[in-house]
Amino acid sequence: MLQEMRHLGDGQGSEQRNSEDKFLIVMETYAMYGAELAEYCRKRDFIKNK
Numbered sequence: 001m002l003q004e005m006r007h008l009g010d011g012q013g014s015e016q017r018n019s020e021d022k023f024l025i026v027m028e029t030y031a032m033y034g035a036e037l038a039e040y041c042r043k044r045d046f047i048k049n050k
Helices: 019-029 034-043
Strands: none
16 A cells, blocks of 8 residues: 555645545555654645744
């Protein structure tokens, strides 16, 4: 299943993502902490760069 994951993050808000997309995001990030998680979020436009 992990090999089938696609990279998500096209600037959509969470309300615009379906439950499958949200689940895949959780699976990709469950072991990430701190800077690694922040970098993941920035690369996928989950948070905006200042």
